[in-house]
Amino acid sequence: MPSDLLSPAHIAQSLHSFRTRSPLVHCMTNDVVQTFTANVLLALGASPAMVIDPDEAAEFAAVADALLINVGTLTTDRAVSMQAAIDSAVKAGKPWTLDPVAVGALSLRTRFCLQHMSQQPAAIRGNASEIMALAGMSRGGRGVDTTDTAAAAVPAAQKLAQQSGAIVAVTGETDYVTDGERTLAVAGGSPLMTRVVGTGCALSAVVAAFCALPGDRVVNVASACGVMKQAGEIAARNGNGPGAFEPAFLDALYALSGEAQK
Amino acid sequence: MPSDLLSPAHIAQSLHSFRTRSPLVHCMTNDVVQTFTANVLLALGASPAMVIDPDEAAEFAAVADALLINVGTLTTDRAVSMQAAIDSAVKAGKPWTLDPVAVGALSLRTRFCLQHMSQQPAAIRGNASEIMALAGMSRGGRGVDTTDTAAAAVPAAQKLAQQSGAIVAVTGETDYVTDGERTLAVAGGSPLMTRVVGTGCALSAVVAAFCALPGDRVVNVASACGVMKQAGEIAARNGNGPGAFEPAFLDALYALSGEAQK
Amino acid sequence: MPSDLLSPAHIAQSLHSFRTRSPLVHCMTNDVVQTFTANVLLALGASPAMVIDPDEAAEFAAVADALLINVGTLTTDRAVSMQAAIDSAVKAGKPWTLDPVAVGALSLRTRFCLQHMSQQPAAIRGNASEIMALAGMSRGGRGVDTTDTAAAAVPAAQKLAQQSGAIVAVTGETDYVTDGERTLAVAGGSPLMTRVVGTGCALSAVVAAFCALPGDRVVNVASACGVMKQAGEIAARNGNGPGAFEPAFLDALYALSGEAQK
Numbered sequence: 001m002p003s004d005l006l007s008p009a010h011i012a013q014s015l016h017s018f019r020t021r022s023p024l025v026h027c028m029t030n031d032v033v034q035t036f037t038a039n040v041l042l043a044l045g046a047s048p049a050m051v052i053d054p055d056e057a058a059e060f061a062a063v064a065d066a067l068l069i070n071v072g073t074l075t076t077d078r079a080v081s082m083q084a085a086i087d088s089a090v091k092a093g094k095p096w097t098l099d100p101v102a103v104g105a106l107s108l109r110t111r112f113c114l115q116h117m118s119q120q121p122a123a124i125r126g127n128a129s130e131i132m133a134l135a136g137m138s139r140g141g142r143g144v145d146t147t148d149t150a151a152a153a154v155p156a157a158q159k160l161a162q163q164s165g166a167i168v169a170v171t172g173e174t175d176y177v178t179d180g181e182r183t184l185a186v187a188g189g190s191p192l193m194t195r196v197v198g199t200g201c202a203l204s205a206v207v208a209a210f211c212a213l214p215g216d217r218v219v220n221v222a223s224a225c226g227v228m229k230q231a232g233e234i235a236a237r238n239g240n241g242p243g244a245f246e247p248a249f250l251d252a253l254y255a256l257s258g259e260a261q262k
Numbered sequence: 263m264p265s266d267l268l269s270p271a272h273i274a275q276s277l278h279s280f281r282t283r284s285p286l287v288h289c290m291t292n293d294v295v296q297t298f299t300a301n302v303l304l305a306l307g308a309s310p311a312m313v314i315d316p317d318e319a320a321e322f323a324a325v326a327d328a329l330l331i332n333v334g335t336l337t338t339d340r341a342v343s344m345q346a347a348i349d350s351a352v353k354a355g356k357p358w359t360l361d362p363v364a365v366g367a368l369s370l371r372t373r374f375c376l377q378h379m380s381q382q383p384a385a386i387r388g389n390a391s392e393i394m395a396l397a398g399m400s401r402g403g404r405g406v407d408t409t410d411t412a413a414a415a416v417p418a419a420q421k422l423a424q425q426s427g428a429i430v431a432v433t434g435e436t437d438y439v440t441d442g443e444r445t446l447a448v449a450g451g452s453p454l455m456t457r458v459v460g461t462g463c464a465l466s467a468v469v470a471a472f473c474a475l476p477g478d479r480v481v482n483v484a485s486a487c488g489v490m491k492q493a494g495e496i497a498a499r500n501g502n503g504p505g506a507f508e509p510a511f512l513d514a515l516y517a518l519s520g521e522a523q524k
Numbered sequence: 525m526p527s528d529l530l531s532p533a534h535i536a537q538s539l540h541s542f543r544t545r546s547p548l549v550h551c552m553t554n555d556v557v558q559t560f561t562a563n564v565l566l567a568l569g570a571s572p573a574m575v576i577d578p579d580e581a582a583e584f585a586a587v588a589d590a591l592l593i594n595v596g597t598l599t600t601d602r603a604v605s606m607q608a609a610i611d612s613a614v615k616a617g618k619p620w621t622l623d624p625v626a627v628g629a630l631s632l633r634t635r636f637c638l639q640h641m642s643q644q645p646a647a648i649r650g651n652a653s654e655i656m657a658l659a660g661m662s663r664g665g666r667g668v669d670t671t672d673t674a675a676a677a678v679p680a681a682q683k684l685a686q687q688s689g690a691i692v693a694v695t696g697e698t699d700y701v702t703d704g705e706r707t708l709a710v711a712g713g714s715p716l717m718t719r720v721v722g723t724g725c726a727l728s729a730v731v732a733a734f735c736a737l738p739g740d741r742v743v744n745v746a747s748a749c750g751v752m753k754q755a756g757e758i759a760a761r762n763g764n765g766p767g768a769f770e771p772a773f774l775d776a777l778y779a780l781s782g783e784a785q786k
Contacts, residue, residue, distance in 0.1 A: 242567050243772060243774030509770065
């Protein structure tokens, strides 16, 4: 199955739709990336909120426009809250997105992710090792890092999309986004993005937010990937290293989103 | 009830008092803003510490100069620890400040905040929707964002101050600080502050710290608001977007506090 | 016992060994410094991962190259997970490093740290008050800050090293690293490092990572301290205050590690 390249015009159109809606995004994510995730969504003009008590998570998932579930620092308590939020989102017809951090290698998160594959995730975003592990085609990467290329994981992504009904994004030097039939490729970005914690996790939050948009979800999820790659390229031009990269990346997102023109 | 504008001279005087004392501030805050909150207090010359085990929280609240309670990512476990810290602070005569994030819309935090209104908070800092919800005059905002202007919430702030005995700060484009009788207005700031996560939460930590100062608490709390607005204006001048804004904001606080001159 | 000054050649040699190995570091650290800790390790070319569920923590500690235990926001739940990780690391022959934040003053963390002294920590990194408290020679500092100089704590560090078998680093204006016999002094750094949250905690993570290197562990731990002091000096030159310091510090680590030349 060959893939098509996502066009800049598609990205611009999805971004326009995004900033007119300013989605309210319920982020249940890991302890390491909460601040960066919130700042990425704010720079793009969305409204992030992190709510984690089981009862409150259920209440909030029903009113938010989208839900992100990231298992990076999963605990049994947090799994209960995430379960409540997913149930509530599904019942209310709100899209939820899974970031299966380090799935395959560690037991609690692997059980949790596999259990929730039947609950109609709107999207799944992971690196090659994670997507291959979730598709049952490998045992995971090295810690939170992948040991495979994204291109090598495209068949696994397509299989996972067909099994789960989700749009699957497998990201790396090039990102691939698929519904199991059609596959879009997203080029660009910067190697510096792998030296700043949370760029992948924040991308999953952006994917979750773009799932709240109307229209073609494969294109919307690929556009989320495209926005992050464009901002990464701009930020790498301005930055000397990963320290200067991070504020430059947020400013690039802010400029791309049109927030700077307001 | 008309409000008076806080003068720059008041802000300078409170800041001088602040930096000669370097208050030790016990911050029990949400998972998203811990780092930024600590960095804001450090830039101003205070000593922040986050302690969350119930026994340790009680021990530390008794020796710290001030306590911050922020319910942004409240859980039932954390509520127990916060309760222990508040009890200990009250017993030791130390001021505690409440940031009622998203109160009204979500159940656990609403119960928690209402329960602790009788425990003599020194200050309460929130956006318009939060202050109106806590005063029983609305049902809360959109996620963590307000759906009302601060000016519209001044009557609610005054009512809440009278009920609780706390100094109430309702913040927005202009901040209003009241003890229920006198109301001070604090102008300035930058819209970019709403695109960086934690500026409101960090302001609550600064309010908590300024409650450790001697003298007129309405003026001290308003000065805390004024310092943050001044730094926001300076940072917005230097910054291109929310990314560059954050380090520029910390540097502005550091310069305002006189730390740069040491 | 006099101390020798660590040479820049030693630091360069340890850094070279570090970047050819890119250690996988299991960080169990406090809620406030997770992002900065991860970014410091990434800038140096290591692979950090935070895993906190007890079962997963045991699984991951056995495969990671090094383990960091930081008790800054310890809870009884987290203590159980840390115990599982330490047991697993010891069994697998992997080095673990303790950062005894605010030990002495607060009860849960004091019991936890003292209990684990018998489990062969590879290294212990703390400020003067913490090292003195852990050696039984004082009752701790002011919150998370020290009330003694590092030089005054050298005898306590030497005693603690002899008792525990760990390399002990007591850090401050000058850092001292000792195995109880030999003591190396590491000069440099910048006072701005005390105005950015997590520089000490991130140093402990770097110490943990350098414990994964072959060779003389006293020199390796002192080199970890030396790298951070060198980066601090470079960043203070470029920065206006603590805000600009942080990205400049990460960029300096990235440049020192040779990552920028790749």
